[in-house]
Amino acid sequence: xxSNTDYEGCDKEGLIRCIFLSEFHPTAGCKISCQxxxxxxxxxxxxxxxxxxxPKPQLQRCILTVNALRLKIVGYPVRIEHQKYxxxxxxxxxxxxxxxxxxxxxxxxxxxxxxEYLIMMEEETCFLSKEEDNKQRLQELFATxxxxxxxxxxTTIVEGDTTIYLKIVTHKPDPPVVxxxxxxxxxxxxxxxxxxxxxxxxxxxxxxxxxxxxIAQIAAEADVETNLVKSCIQNLAYYKVVHLLxxxxxxxxxMCTQHLKTLIQSSELTKACREYVSLNPEKExxxxxxxxxxxxxxxxxxxxxxxxxxxxxxxxxHNIDERKLVVFGLQHNLIRCIHKYPVFTxxxxxxxxxxxxxxCNFDEICCKTGMSPFNIEKDIxxxxxxxxxxx
Numbered sequence: 001x002x003s004n005t006d007y008e009g010c011d012k013e014g015l016i017r018c019i020f021l022s023e024f025h026p027t028a029g030c031k032i033s034c035q036x037x038x039x040x041x042x043x044x045x046x047x048x049x050x051x052x053x054x055p056k057p058q059l060q061r062c063i064l065t066v067n068a069l070r071l072k073i074v075g076y077p078v079r080i081e082h083q084k085y086x087x088x089x090x091x092x093x094x095x096x097x098x099x100x101x102x103x104x105x106x107x108x109x110x111x112x113x114x115x116e117y118l119i120m121m122e123e124e125t126c127f128l129s130k131e132e133d134n135k136q137r138l139q140e141l142f143a144t145x146x147x148x149x150x151x152x153x154x155t156t157i158v159e160g161d162t163t164i165y166l167k168i169v170t171h172k173p174d175p176p177v178v179x180x181x182x183x184x185x186x187x188x189x190x191x192x193x194x195x196x197x198x199x200x201x202x203x204x205x206x207x208x209x210x211x212x213x214x215i216a217q218i219a220a221e222a223d224v225e226t227n228l229v230k231s232c233i234q235n236l237a238y239y240k241v242v243h244l245l246x247x248x249x250x251x252x253x254x255m256c257t258q259h260l261k262t263l264i265q266s267s268e269l270t271k272a273c274r275e276y277v278s279l280n281p282e283k284e285x286x287x288x289x290x291x292x293x294x295x296x297x298x299x300x301x302x303x304x305x306x307x308x309x310x311x312x313x314x315x316x317x318h319n320i321d322e323r324k325l326v327v328f329g330l331q332h333n334l335i336r337c338i339h340k341y342p343v344f345t346x347x348x349x350x351x352x353x354x355x356x357x358x359x360c361n362f363d364e365i366c367c368k369t370g371m372s373p374f375n376i377e378k379d380i381x382x383x384x385x386x387x388x389x390x391x
Contacts, residue, residue, distance in 0.1 A: 013170070014102025015150045019142040021118075022046075022075075023128070024054045024091035033128075034135050036142040041097060045069050053077070054091050063108045072098045074107050076115040080122060084134070090129050094118060110166050117157070117164050175238035178215060178230040181363040184242040185331060187212035201232045211327045214247050216367050245330045246337040247363045248323055250307035251373055253338040253390075254300040260334045263294060269332065277325040279316065292318045296325060300335055302390075338390050339363070340377075346385030356386050 019042035023033045030050035032340050035041065046053070052066045055077055066073045075095040081088060094115045096107050121127035127134055141157060145166065146154030153168040162193045186209055195203055201224065208218040215233060219226040236242040246252070263269055274287045283286070292315075306326065315322045329335035339361035355365050362373050369376070380386045 012101065012103060013106060014104075016096050016098060016101045016107065016146050017071075018097035018111060019146050020095050020097070021128070022050070022053045022093045022095065026086035030054045034138045034142065036139060036146060041071065041073075045071065046244055049073070051256055053093050053095065063112060065104060068098055070100045072102060072104050074098070074104050074111050075110050078115060078119055080119065081103055082131075083383050084126075085129065085319070089143075089273075090122070092118070092122075092128055101294075105171050106168050110168060113164070113166060114145070115209050118161075120162075121159065144362050173240065175234045176244060178234045178237065178244065179364060179367075180216040180226065180230075181214050181361075181367040182233075182296070183211060183245040183247055184209050184218070184233045184236070185216045185245055186242055187240065199232075201228060205229055205232060209242065212244060212248060212323070214363075214367065243331050245327065246339065247366075249373060250305065250310070253302065253304060254306060254326065254329070254335045255302060256297050256329075256335050256340055257333055257343050260294075260297055262332075263334055264290070265299070273332075276328045277320050279319045279321050286319050288320045293320065293325065296320065296322070297329055297334055302338065313341060341389045341391065342380050343387045343389060344385055347385055352379065353383070353386070358389060 018035065018037060020032050020035035020041060022030060026031055030046075030053060032041065032043075032046055033196060049066055049068055050062060053073070053187050055064065057079060060077050061081045062077070064075050064077060066075070073095050074097075075093045077093040078091070080090045082090070094111060096104070096111055098104050098107070122129060128138075145155050145157070149166065149168055155166050157164045157166070186206075187246060195206060198206060204224055205218050206223045208221050213221070215229055216226060218224075219229040222229070233242060233244075237244055261271060270290050273293060275281050277293060278287045292313075295383060296309065296313055296315055299313065300306075306322070310322050315325065326335070330337065341361050342356040342365070343358040344356040346353070349356065352365075352369060355368065360368075362376055365371075365376055366373055371379075380388060
């Protein structure tokens with residue numbers, strides 16, 4: 001059974017559940033000629049989707065991914081034209097099968113390379129199409145490939161004088177866009193690395209990366225050019241060395257997310273949270289109770305500022321550092337910040353109104369203008385041609 005976090009688009013990698021070879025038989029039509037494990041893709045399912053497994057000629061030798069009936073199938077359909085075949089062509093498709101929710105882009109180069117190997121074998125010896133039964137060899141090959149790739153992400157195939165290496169390479173998403181108002185926070189496991197292990201730019205800005213200072217502030221305090229700081233932070237974010245957070249202000253509005261329940265469900269997360277948000281983390285007895293921490297997070301809702309919550313719940317009376325509490329919540333997706341985006345609705349904008357496009361939030365406008373959020377809000381309240389969107 002999949003967990004609640006396993007869904008299409010969750011960006012999680014899954015195992016290869018099955019490898020099969022489909023062929024187009026001149027009389028029987030589309031069929032699965034070899035499959036490991038056997039009958040993982042049933043005949044009923046295959047008959048429902050085989051039009052996408054052996055597609056029209058225009059889609060030959062293209063990676064095709066079919067997500068249907070709780071399966072995700074990655075294939076590379078091939079058509080080999082030659083007069084020795086019935087109908088003057090031989091069609092086949094080698095397919096990897098994953099769970100429907102799993103990320104599959106990392107398998108595409110492997111499917112293509114293994115398919116190219118089978119094309120070569122077919123053109124040289126009719127390995128796939130000849131009457132002699134090579135299906136047992138294919139069965140063994142598929143079983144080895146699936147086991148090795150799932151376990152080690154690499155495998156080697158030796159067939160006669162031919163050797164082929166297959167390796168799964170994880171594709172990371174594009175690095176995030178880093179803006180002046182964003183706040184970098186080092187992930188815990190990298191805090192213990194000696195500073196001399198970092199590159200020179202990182203060494204210079206590292207003392208100022210604390211989850212509170214934003215990019216422009218780090219650049220000013222470290223005396224490093226802003227674009228250089230952004231490039232450095234972007235690289236660190238790409239490798240998940242830092243998280244990018246919004247500027248922490250007591251006037252901010254936060255809302256708890258559906259992941260807040262994991263704070264109670266996971267004992268490991270509970271322990272980490274109590275240690276991180278404590279005003280005196282060295283003393284075990286002084287660590288705040290998880291019930292008070294949960295109450296603080298649960299109080300975060302639309303229209304209630306962080307200042308109002310602190311005034312009502314007095315977190316420091318319970319040994320809770322509210323700034324660390326917000327940082328921890330954002331870092332672990334327990335809460336999210338509700339941003340304000342001003343939109344100019346008049347005819348011709350002038351001055352600061354040119355920034356009120358609905359694309360820049362208050363934090364970004366403050367960094368660009370040097371004004372405080374209070375003064376920005378005061379300026380907007382006076383302007384009847386500006387509407388503020390919360391999201």
